[in-house]
Amino acid sequence: MHGISKTLNAMTLLERTNLLEKVADALEASADEAKGEGDARFVENSLSVMNTIRGMCCDLGSRDLEVAELLLEQGIMMVYQFSNRKPEEVALH
Numbered sequence: 238m239h240g241i242s243k244t245l246n247a248m249t250l251l252e253r254t255n256l257l258e259k260v261a262d263a264l265e266a267s268a269d270e271a272k273g274e275g276d277a278r279f280v281e282n283s284l285s286v287m288n289t290i291r292g293m294c295c296d297l298g299s300r301d302l303e304v305a306e307l308l309l310e311q312g313i314m315m316v317y318q319f320s321n322r323k324p325e326e327v328a329l330h
Contacts, residue, residue: 245302245305245306245309246302250297253297253302253305254294254297256309257290257291257293257294257297257305257308257309258291258294260290260308260309260312260313260316261287261290261291261294261312263312263313263316264283264284264286264287264290264312264315264316265283265284265287267279267283267315267316267319267320268280268283268284268287270319271283271319279315279319282315283312283315283316283319286308286311286312286315287312289308290305290308290309290312293305293308
């Protein structure tokens, strides 16, 4: 884990798939936590990105790398923002 980071282009298909799955798992865990807090908007948004990422895992070729990169960035930022928000920022809907 402490090695040199690779770009998606430099990763093997298995490495790309594993990365996508880890981000999807993190989104799902965040969605479960947000559901417990009553944050329906975050739950829906994170599950949407998670499902899109998981849909790419099965058929990720080199032509899809730009899309995968954008989805990874979005998913990572969503998890990051969720984990760093203050409790009073939760909007109940």
